[in-house]
Amino acid sequence: MKKLSFLFLLFVQFFINAQSQRFLYEYKIATDSTNRDSVIVEMMRLDVLPKGSKYYSQNVYMRDSIMDSRLKKHEFVKNANGDMMISNEGTPNGVIEHKVYKTYPDFKINFINKIWPDFYNQTDDRKMTWKILSDKQKIGKWDCQKAETYFAGRKWTAWFTSSIPLQDGPYKFRGLPGLIVKAINLNETISFELKGVQNIIKQDLDDDFEKQINATPVTYKQYVKLYKNYLKDPIAGVRKAYTDKVLQMYDESGNLIPQAKALKDYEARAREQLKKNNNALEPDLLK
Template identity: 30%
Template sequence: MKKNKLLIKFLFFCIIIFFDNISAQNKLFKYDLEYKSNPQKDSITLKKMVLDSENGKNSVFRTEHDRTSDSLIAITGLGLGRGMTLEDQLYVTKNFTENVTYKSIQTVYRDIYSIKIAERLDWELLPEKSRIANFNVQKAKVNYGGRNWTAWFTSEISIQEGPYIFCGLPGLIIKISDDQNDYNFSLTEIKNGSSKVYYRNKGSELTWEQFKKLSENYYSDPFARMKSMGVPVKKDDGTGNAVSVNMKEETDKLKRIIRENNNPIELNHKVEYK
């Protein structure tokens, strides 16, 4: 995976005021995520991610697509569509008052499930220091999800936050990646957040074992619910016309996509599809 160059876009004349008051305001942190959906291939996927921090007490980390969809649902009741796979979802909420973190999963049918992250982050602070963009940073390591992670954080931003489930260091995480270079999060922008942050609801809470069962059932027949409801499955023929599909071909195609893009962050909870 190529090295990321941070593109910090905010104006530096407001840095001092921003840092002094960051814990008392809603802030928005943008991250680029470069990851390998298939570790056996060299191809890298880029996702634009957003961390909304509510007064340093609650936060939600998600794609820009999900953030827009959440706002639309709250305002109009209608959101954006989502993909057909479950393993590549990176929607996380943190409640620092109750010290609880949830990973959220939404199916193509808009069913929402939450998995409580009980795995503890036992950070190891290292003496190594460096400079990334205009920040003085320090190195730290942690094991999470069966992966070894290296983070660079700055105490110049007094918020113990970071991308995905990562938090708890004495400052903001600027960069974090696993030792296989499958996942690489890099901060790109900091700005004032919205006065109102819209979340998706919690939905039904699942254990990891229940999520595995959900994933296996979905993989065995991705279109089962559509078929049971009598909903016709159609696709664009390339000219703007909706045409019926061969269900076996579409099922086999989706199952192949799921198998070939099965590289979740939580390797210790990876579902082995056959």
């Protein structure tokens, strides 16, 4: 009985300590399913806190922190046409803009993403049902066990470790009896892998867990509709910005580009980019 009580106390102590830990995941995605060399690699953070967890890009956080600091210090520079702006020179290159919040103990999910020019806070109530298998594998320094699930239009294989008793993981993954160390899709074009664990330094903590930035709340169905509208007309936001007279485009010499030409060129680039970004993390969004 004493031994069981001791083990229980160890588990509780680990869980308490884990509330202030940061798990660093390497996220890889081949954005073009026809070209496996089109890989984006970005380090993502999973911050585990008393009320829940937050998953976000390390470089995007650092970039935004630097830009915010320059704004507060009024560190402006002139662009090619003489307008004052905040320079992004010297900031980390981050491209993964989405964030995922999970609350404990119910694991309610809020997904924050930008459909230009607005941020949306999407509640996601979809369940994640796992099949735990007997396969074992050592990944990094963690002894892991295999599990499989089908979620958001993809079959996923995950490896979790019971040595870190947290039912959490990267992105929206959760619900296994241990932290998810690695997750990979069926055709191996998308993966998440745990690379390190850190104690969270207070001054390096993204403090928007409560406010979850100024994002418009939407349901999953509403978000799908917004996303499909974006695919049909990827420059709707840019067109509106022109109408509202809050946006103008200039060439490399600082000359104003006529609105019609600017929109035409921008749309051509946007649609070409969409063709290349055809390996959606959640294919269900396209149905």
